[in-house]
Amino acid sequence: MKDLKGKTAFISGGAEGIGFHTARVLGQEGMKVMLADIDAKMLDQAVKTLKKEGLIVDGTVMDVSLRDGWEAAARKTFETFGNVHFLMGNAGVAVTGAQKHIEELDWRWIIDVNLMGIVYGCQVFAPHMKAHGQGAHIMNVASMAGLQGVSYSGPYCATKAAVVSLSEGWRTEFEKDGIEVSVLCPGFVKSRVYDSMRNRQERYGGPLYHDDLVKEKPARKMNKDIVVNGIDTDIAARRVLEALLANEFYVITHPHFRASQQERARKIDQAFESAQASPALKDVPREGFVLK
């Protein structure tokens, strides 16, 4: 999307962190921004802060894991700002720990927020974007952990890999509708993502705070240390702007992860070498239909 001035952005998880800073950067480019978040107090503060800076913003309280919430938030946005041109599916949470300690409810929570929150957003906004025909962009927020599995982070990686994967499909699928699609894959960014259980809904077990978890399991402290030593959120936000303007697909914020991605690609290529040499596969054709 080239010309942002006067257009509207909708950012889920916009009350703080990467979403909030992206709202500020896009607002400074002349976009109208609807911030959507489950945390009413932080949202109110975020809207007030950006309004004081002279930006055109508003807020809507919503839970991205509920489809009805998306519909109500979309209605409010259309009434307030008109057509929506940029959807940033940014709200996300983290569940970490050894595989044996992850309960089914933890899985349900992270899948409903990180994956279904992206799915519902697209279901609600893509038809509208296609219908207004003014050009649009959907940026789904995944993670470097969506491009690479990480130990003790199974649920987080699984949901973020799902977001990368569906974004790859949507990129092609939505082209004909005039909707660009991209996927943001940050490394560590200074935010409160390490404390994301602060916003866990009652139906998934209610809030849980990082400091309490650390008392029980000191190893959990590492999660905070890594994140708070990450890059500043406003740097990530400026990267989002660059990628939006240039219509980049995989949006990377940490160049130093390149080597580990190359290593992963090398291992997959090596696996194809083994398949090529496999006696079990000797009669399998070497040419055929490839999915895109």
Ligand SMILES: NC(=O)c1ccc[n+]([C@@H]2O[C@H](COP(=O)([O-])OP(=O)(O)OC[C@H]3O[C@@H](n4cnc5c(N)ncnc54)[C@H](O)[C@@H]3O)[C@@H](O)[C@H]2O)c1
């Ligand atoms: N910070 C990092 O190091 C990092 C790295 C890679 C990816 N990410 C991803 O970036 C995105 C933004 O995270 P952040 O780092 O800014 O963290 P953050 O915790 O500061 O911000 C997340 C925001 O999402 C909101 N939220 C949580 N659950 C919600 C729900 N059910 N409905 C609506 N809003 C909800 C929170 O209230 C918060 O405002 C997430 O998807 C996260 O997984 C972050």
